[in-house]
Amino acid sequence: MAGVTWRRVTLGVAGVYFLVPLAISVWFTVYNETQGFSLGAYGRIVSAPGFTESLVKSLLLGAAVIVLVLLLALPALLAVRLGAPGLRPVLETITTLPLIVPPITYVVGIANALRGGTDALAATPFWQTLISIQDENFPVVLVLAYVMLALPFAYRSLDTGLRAVDVRTLVEAARNLGASWPYVLFRVILPNLRSAVASASFLSLALVMGEYTIAALMGYRTFPVWIVTISGNDGQLSVALSVLSLGLIWLLLLTLSGAGRKSK
Amino acid sequence: MTVELRELRRSFGGTVALDGLSLTIEQGELIAFLGPSGCGKTTALRCVAGFERPDTGAVFIDGADVTRVPANRRDAGMVFQSYSLFPNLNVRDNVAFGLRVRRRPTDERHSRAAELLELVGLGGFGERYPHQLSGGQQQRVALARALALQPKVLLLDEPLSALDAKVRVNLREEIRRLQLELGITTIFVTHDQEEALSVADRVAVLKSGRLEQVAPPAEVYDRPATPFVAEFVGTMNHLPGRVSGETVEVFGQFLPLDGAAPGEEVDVLVRPEAVRVTPAGDGRAFILASSFRGSIARLRIQLDGGGEVLADVPGHEAVRLAPGLKVDVTLVERPVLTAPRTAVAAPVEPVA
Amino acid sequence: MSGLTKARRRGGGAGWLAAAPLLLVTLIAFGVPVVVLVFGAFSVKGGGLGFDNLSATMKQPYIGALWSSLKLSAVVALGGTVLGAFLAQAVLTSRSGLLREAVLTASGVLANFGGVPLAFIWIATLGNSGVVTAALGLGSGALYNFWGLALVYMYFSVPLMVLVIAPALDGLKPQWREAAQNNGASTWQFWRMVGIPVLGPSLLGGAVLLFGGAFAAYATAAAMVGASVPLVTLQIADALTGNVLIGYENIALALSLDMIVVALLVMAVYLPMQKRSSRWLA
Numbered sequence: 001m002a003g004v005t006w007r008r009v010t011l012g013v014a015g016v017y018f019l020v021p022l023a024i025s026v027w028f029t030v031y032n033e034t035q036g037f038s039l040g041a042y043g044r045i046v047s048a049p050g051f052t053e054s055l056v057k058s059l060l061l062g063a064a065v066i067v068l069v070l071l072l073a074l075p076a077l078l079a080v081r082l083g084a085p086g087l088r089p090v091l092e093t094i095t096t097l098p099l100i101v102p103p104i105t106y107v108v109g110i111a112n113a114l115r116g117g118t119d120a121l122a123a124t125p126f127w128q129t130l131i132s133i134q135d136e137n138f139p140v141v142l143v144l145a146y147v148m149l150a151l152p153f154a155y156r157s158l159d160t161g162l163r164a165v166d167v168r169t170l171v172e173a174a175r176n177l178g179a180s181w182p183y184v185l186f187r188v189i190l191p192n193l194r195s196a197v198a199s200a201s202f203l204s205l206a207l208v209m210g211e212y213t214i215a216a217l218m219g220y221r222t223f224p225v226w227i228v229t230i231s232g233n234d235g236q237l238s239v240a241l242s243v244l245s246l247g248l249i250w251l252l253l254l255t256l257s258g259a260g261r262k263s264k
Numbered sequence: 265m266t267v268e269l270r271e272l273r274r275s276f277g278g279t280v281a282l283d284g285l286s287l288t289i290e291q292g293e294l295i296a297f298l299g300p301s302g303c304g305k306t307t308a309l310r311c312v313a314g315f316e317r318p319d320t321g322a323v324f325i326d327g328a329d330v331t332r333v334p335a336n337r338r339d340a341g342m343v344f345q346s347y348s349l350f351p352n353l354n355v356r357d358n359v360a361f362g363l364r365v366r367r368r369p370t371d372e373r374h375s376r377a378a379e380l381l382e383l384v385g386l387g388g389f390g391e392r393y394p395h396q397l398s399g400g401q402q403q404r405v406a407l408a409r410a411l412a413l414q415p416k417v418l419l420l421d422e423p424l425s426a427l428d429a430k431v432r433v434n435l436r437e438e439i440r441r442l443q444l445e446l447g448i449t450t451i452f453v454t455h456d457q458e459e460a461l462s463v464a465d466r467v468a469v470l471k472s473g474r475l476e477q478v479a480p481p482a483e484v485y486d487r488p489a490t491p492f493v494a495e496f497v498g499t500m501n502h503l504p505g506r507v508s509g510e511t512v513e514v515f516g517q518f519l520p521l522d523g524a525a526p527g528e529e530v531d532v533l534v535r536p537e538a539v540r541v542t543p544a545g546d547g548r549a550f551i552l553a554s555s556f557r558g559s560i561a562r563l564r565i566q567l568d569g570g571g572e573v574l575a576d577v578p579g580h581e582a583v584r585l586a587p588g589l590k591v592d593v594t595l596v597e598r599p600v601l602t603a604p605r606t607a608v609a610a611p612v613e614p615v616a
Numbered sequence: 617m618s619g620l621t622k623a624r625r626r627g628g629g630a631g632w633l634a635a636a637p638l639l640l641v642t643l644i645a646f647g648v649p650v651v652v653l654v655f656g657a658f659s660v661k662g663g664g665l666g667f668d669n670l671s672a673t674m675k676q677p678y679i680g681a682l683w684s685s686l687k688l689s690a691v692v693a694l695g696g697t698v699l700g701a702f703l704a705q706a707v708l709t710s711r712s713g714l715l716r717e718a719v720l721t722a723s724g725v726l727a728n729f730g731g732v733p734l735a736f737i738w739i740a741t742l743g744n745s746g747v748v749t750a751a752l753g754l755g756s757g758a759l760y761n762f763w764g765l766a767l768v769y770m771y772f773s774v775p776l777m778v779l780v781i782a783p784a785l786d787g788l789k790p791q792w793r794e795a796a797q798n799n800g801a802s803t804w805q806f807w808r809m810v811g812i813p814v815l816g817p818s819l820l821g822g823a824v825l826l827f828g829g830a831f832a833a834y835a836t837a838a839a840m841v842g843a844s845v846p847l848v849t850l851q852i853a854d855a856l857t858g859n860v861l862i863g864y865e866n867i868a869l870a871l872s873l874d875m876i877v878v879a880l881l882v883m884a885v886y887l888p889m890q891k892r893s894s895r896w897l898a
Contacts, residue, residue, distance in 0.1 A: 028747065107856075109650055210730060239737065245733045254721075350810045365800045
């Protein structure tokens with residue numbers, strides 16, 4: 001039947017397009033004509049200078065972004081459902097704005113704001129704050145930027161999750177049974193939102209582990225930036241790093257969706 | 265226009281949905297396919313509509329074999345369970361969809377749609393969109409759409425099951441009125457026995473892809489052909505009885521047998537309305553619970569020897585026959601059906 | 617004032633309080649940079665405000681880069697939407713739960729895979745010394761042009777489209793198809809009169825996301841084509857990092873503003889469409 005044919009063709013073409021580059025890349029990293037099979041390229045990643053440092057830095061940034069995104073978005077989303085529906089259009093707009101400002105333009109704005117701010121505030125105590133949020137080891141300014149970039153996706157994923165839960169009834173039932181507000185939030189709402197929180201966290205972390213433009217242009221050596229600087233002219237190493245970062249995203253997705261599913 | 269199902273068989277993987285179903289639906293008749301879920305009633309309907317193809321057997325509409333005719337070239341209008349209206353089209357365009365497919369001119373489409381909407385009581389709703397209508401209104405539109413091409417057969421696949429009780433009753437009467445007015449041969453699939461009994465000319469009771477009985481509603485209720493039909497349609501008491509010759513002994517009464525008994529120790533099948541309850545200080549039973557239903561009250565009665573029996577008494581007696589009262593239980597003298605002995609005396613409430 | 621109104625008032629106040637941190641952080645981390653950016657785009661050399669920078673971006677080489685970015689984004693959006701929708705439909709109707717799960721997971725991974733690593737993988741495949749280049753005897757530079765870039769961008773765009781459109785395809789009720797058939801419609805007529813109109817908003821919404829993704833992408837292009845395909849993001853980075861003459865920073869700001877205006881226009885189409893879709897498929 002015609003229906004079967006177009007499906008096969010589509011799946012076949014998609015399979016070739018998506019799998020061939022991956023297969024070639026993996027092959028390329030483990031085989032070359034002089035040495036034959038070798039996992040050397042992957043060994044070189046681990047021993048390359050700055051690997052652990054940049055990876056840990058990015059993971060820490062990621063953790064901070066996740067926490068901050070959840071702390072900012074969840075109370076606002078709950079408020080919308082518990083008596084401040086007027087907030088909704090405001091939140092929708094706020095979480096759409098970052099989609100309109102591409103990272104490269106956003107970083108231009110940040111860099112200019114920081115430079116201007118440093119000049120203007122040179123004589124005040126705020127100057128010290130501005131300097132400290134740009135600390136190379138843990139750049140708070142990067143956390144804030146990533147929170148903004150992650151917000152649209154995290155907000156929508158949490159909003160979808162909340163739609164499946166009758167928040168008002170849950171809260172009223174829990175309050176009626178004598179639960180305090182923190183108890184309601186952490187023991188009643190969050191467990192019901194587990195998979196939405198997991199997917200919001202995944203999206204945030206995947207963004208941090210892949211974002212290059214802002215970090216590179218501001219001069220921070222996060223993991224994605226490190227990948228580019230260390231690759232240099234070592235072709236095998238650079239592809240091995242690409243395979244690794246793809247694997248990393250995959251691992252994150254599996255872990256977090258697994259965490260989201262456990263409760264069901 | 266008759267519809268004939270001949271020896272239909274259809275299985276999905278390991279499950280048999282239709283197991284040799286044969287049935288003829290007469291011109292202008294409204295037949296209800298009744299049965300529990302998984303009995304094959306919907307599969308049978310979908311075979312008529314052309315959405316399923318039987319593994320073996322054939323479907324005839326008006327004497328012509330349509331088994332191999334694709335669904336979009338059959339002359340059968342169908343109303344689905346729910347949410348089948350096209351969400352991107354307004355009510356008028358939904359009703360006129362089939363005319364648009366056949367490239368009829370706009371004027372004709374609009375006038376025909378208006379006419380049909382009038383017919384289902386929704387004149388003036390043409391510009392609305394499905395999401396602006398209630399569930400009952402949506403099903404009316406679906407009905408108008410199914411009738412738009414003046415099909416030979418109308419197929420209704422549990423059209424009322426997603427609606428509120430009150431709307432359900434109104435709409436089923438409306439469907440029946442329309443069906444009689446148009447004289448269109450109609451198959452109405454339902455799992456609700458009350459619905460089937462109240463609208464159909466004949467009821468076909470299905471079980472495991474087979475026909476158990478097909479007969480007018482009163483006959484299905486009063487003279488069920490099999491124990492399954494007896495239990496599925498209405499409420500039935502199972503009372504322990506002992507067969508002797510042409511009669512069966514139950515509660516010390518001897519009642520004539522209806523048909524052959526399956527053995528000596530049997531279950532006697534008795535409707536709640538055939539159970540008489542009289543107050544008696546030294547009665548061998550007492551009333552456990554009473555639920556008042558307006559014209560009648562249904563009593564749950566505990567028997568001395570163990571087991572329970574349901575009895576319907578006139579509503580005005582509900583006050584006198586209160587829970588806790590000692591009573592005597594007797595059965596109306598008429599031929600009774602029997603079934604192989606199962607429970608001690610557990611009444612079976614209908615599924616729906 | 618009745619007790620009920622009072623309670624609602626208080627709920628509203630507490631609601632705004634709960635949202636306050638989000639609003640504040642957005643104001644500082646997002647509002648300030650954007651205001652600085654807009655202000656800078658209108659600042660002219662020697663002080664004062666004017667359109668000098670913006671009109672400079674409407675001349676070569678900047679206008680060419682902007683145009684080529686728009687073209688690339690349009691090609692990726694169109695191609696990604698069509699291919700993604702077909703792939704999603706093929707997977708969802710295949711009746712294989714395993715295939716469905718695998719493709720949706722892979723889409724989740726690949727939609728988030730971009731930047732320089734994506735460029736490296738394609739360079740290994742189709743670059744000048746790539747495996748497929750050698751096997752097929754393609755000349756050098758097969759990848760390092762406009763269409764090569766489009767091909768690579770599809771690698772994250774098609775999966776993103778699959779993720780966006782899959783729920784909408786799942787929301788197409790089988791009754792609609794059957795009701796259409798029952799009214800005499802062929803498969804094509806069903807898609808033309810019902811299926812595609814119902815999916816329309818989701819398709820358009822997905823296309824907008826793909827457009828935005830391709831329009832904003834920088835790292836992949838930088839690693840792959842350098843300056844051989846002019847793109848607005850590459851121009852901004854050049855101006856910002858001083859790869860060209862000093863004093864072009866305000867040009868970077870003006871180009872950024874151009875990009876934001878384009879994105880705003882695209883969003884203005886997307887948001888109303890999104891609303892309609894959610895109403896239909898609810």
